[in-house]
Amino acid sequence: MAENDVVVIAERVVGGYPDVTFELLGKAKEIASALGGEVHCLVVGDSEGHECLGASDHLHLVEGEHLWPYNPHAWESAISALLSELNPRLVLASTGTVGIDLCGALAAQSGAMLASYVVDLSVQGSSLMAVAQLYGGKLMAECDLGDGPAFVTAIPGSFAGLAARVDGVADPIAHRHDGAEVRMRHVALTEPEKTGVDITSEEVLVSVGRGIGGQSNIELAQELAEVLGAGLSASRPVIDQGWLPKAHQVGKSGKKVKPKVYLALGISGAPEHLEGMRQAELIIACNTDATAPIFEVAHYGTTADLFDLVPEILDLIGG
Amino acid sequence: MKIVVAMRQIADLVEELEVDASGADIDREFVKFVSNEWDEAALEEALCLKEAHGGEVVVVGVDDVDFDQTLFGALAKGADRAVKLSCGFEGWMPTAVRAEILARWLKDEAFDLVLTGVQAADDLDGQLAGVLGARLGLPHAAVVVGLEPDGEGFKVTQELGGGVTLTSHATGPLVLGIQAARQAPRYVPISRIRQAMSAGGIEEVEVEAPAARAPRVTRLFAPEAKGRAEMLGDKPSEVAARIVELIRAKGAGVS
The missing domain is CATH 3.40.50.1220 (TPP-binding domain)
Incomplete structure (x- = not known):
């Protein structure tokens, strides 16, 4: 049942997949199993290196104009389109660029609940319960995300013990998304300056x-x-x-x-x-x-x- | 160019925060509220853009505790207008509610840019720029560290982590979450703030607090001390001796 599925947005905007992607996949498996759903992983833009995302039940590779390098407006449009097809219970991302850039907007568009800065997540009865770090880490908030669709952006390292890196993906599902309405165009990706300070x-x-x-x-x-x-x-x-x-x-x-x-x-x-x-x-x-x-x-x-x-x-x- | 800067107050993190009797919010009675530091960066960027390219800077926000001080500060620094949206809301305001209030006010304002801070220390249900951008149906970007008018639109530079930055060209209007302005927020002498206060000039608009979906906080608590540091006391000479000893024991650095 799609409404019990969990989607992980794999954030790779430069270099390889960061550890947090595998941490999210591990948490997604745990939550999906408690809900009786399956795990989907979304890869947007360049799909190089996607073989390591084998912990998901379904791997979606979305290609299209303006999706690589990372383009917030184009990614939002592509992810939004795919999520409305998948209609999951939970979307997991990290509090990195994509989480901060897009999850607030994606949740608002779909009327889903969102919890940010999350360090723990569990299913309790019909509810998703999250623990988030607030006030610069001085306090923690335990919160009830209810029994409807939700987005969670997690702080890297929070689910480290669950990290699920599995090489080998059977049949990735290819998607095409060419959002004609994209109002942002790529100009440049800049590596940090070499200053001699290391x-x-x-x-x-x-x-x-x-x-x-x-x-x-x-x-x-x-x-x-x-x-x-x-x-x-x-x-x-x-x-x-x-x-x-x-x-x-x-x-x-x-x-x-x-x-x-x-x-x-x-x-x-x-x-x-x-x-x-x-x-x-x-x-x-x-x-x-x-x-x-x-x-x-x-x-x-x-x-x-x-x-x-x-x-x-x-x-x-x-x- | 008309730039709207959305600002807000936040509990001063320098102070100790206590949980109130409900167990689900901070005790707002005794805590000091200050302007969100990233909103101050957004204001600085707006003022720099206005100085370089002309235009108007309008500061707006919900009537949080002591928000007048922030608005008078902004006027003293060079903002053209300051608008306070009053709704009588008390307690923790979800980002979704704040975004809805701002969106309703913005629908009657023409603007090229809405700038706000990249985050606030209590934005549990998401960062304002994205939520507001979606609510207005406008392109948005967060973690912005560079912004320049460019032809029909703007060049926007975002940080992607590890020091890598991404520059995009976007056609407005845009909503941007500012991480850092091109320069540190300017200092304004108290005398100028007093002048702004005596001149008045805050426009107050009554608004209704809308209902919005947001996580229900069931418990707010101090994090469990896991790997709590061994404290060396607070007598500088003794602490200094221990620190030198510890560094030497690692066989690193100290000659």
């Missing part, structure tokens, strides 16, 4: 967040990085404020780093940031807010003020 190769990173307060204080962190023989990195707000160039950014939209030591100064630990640094071997976090989510992933923490702490460290190691 925070992914550093053994130690001194990383600054909003708590650094302003551009003039970056110098203090730079000095600490120098005496520690470390690289200097930052979280999103520091980059958005223009206090450091983009090449220094750690997080989902920046670089993923795995240094031996990650010293987080004035970083609260938004999900976008944690995704980029949680695999560091040793994480030491300094934040005056004892409830900051960074302390959930850090091995060691302190609520000392970074402007008191950093000079003390410099004194100790002769800065």
Whole structure:
């Protein structure tokens, strides 16, 4: 029965399929099995590498004008058309570009429920129940998505234990969608500039967040990085404020780093940031807010003020 | 060029958030509400576009707690009009409701762009740009980090993760979720905000709060401490000694 089916939107806008695609497929299998439905996976645009999506019962490959490289308006039109054919109970995507770009619109168009930033999902009775991360990860919301169609965008890593990468797809189903009404045209896809700064190769990173307060204080962190023989990195707000160039950014939209030591100064630990640094071997976090989510992933923490702490460290190691 | 900037208030995340007696919402009585930081980026981008190409910037939003401050701030920074949509709504407002209120007001306004923040810390049922775009039947894009008029339309640059960006040409009107403006949001001295306040100038429009489908929050709670950090105290000299010791023990960095 289609109304019990689960659809996974496979997001591959550059490179290969990200881990989250397989995590969503694993969760989709679990939910579909509880509902008595099947799993569909949608691939839009270039279908290269689709063989790894064999965990789905049905793989749909949608080709058409303007669908590659990623084009939000064309993708929305193509996905919307296919979803109205499939009429599923649940659509799963990640909170990446496609999830944030399209799921709100797709859910609104079809009158479906939507939960964003989801970290857990289950079937309880006739309802879908989700747990979502709100307020920058400070609170969790358990919510009831009811017994009708729903969209869920999940935070990467949430269903890691269920990841289902299965090579080999029997019979992918080809679709064609040439939306004549597409009002966006591709201009360019730009890779990050090579700046000579490579925070992914550093053994130690001194990383600054909003708590650094302003551009003039970056110098203090730079000095600490120098005496520690470390690289200097930052979280999103520091980059958005223009206090450091983009090449220094750690997080989902920046670089993923795995240094031996990650010293987080004035970083609260938004999900976008944690995704980029949680695999560091040793994480030491300094934040005056004892409830900051960074302390959930850090091995060691302190609520000392970074402007008191950093000079003390410099004194100790002769800065 | 007429640019509408949709702004809103959000609980200040610097403060501790408590759950209210219902167990399903934050305690709104004691928390401070501030302008959503991404909406401030949207406003900055709008003001930069106006300065470079001419036009009009209209700031609009639902009457959230202390929203007047945000509107006066926007006027002081250079917005031409500020509109408050009052509906007497209390508690957590789903994105679907906010989008519906804005869409009803926008149907009588001609515009080239609607800019808003890419997200807000409580947009459980989706980010505004997409929901509003769908409601208005307009092309939309989120995670926007670049925007320029280009011929009959606009060049829109979005971030796709890992530092990769995508530039598209889109014909308007458009609804865009702004991640970052071309420059950090401008500072405006309190004296200018006071001037804006004494000049008044907020247009207030009474609207009805529509019903909309949104998830029903059954429980709001602090995340379980899983890998809670071992706390080193808060005495800077002692903490500094421990940190140096920990880094040295990893055999990394410190000479």
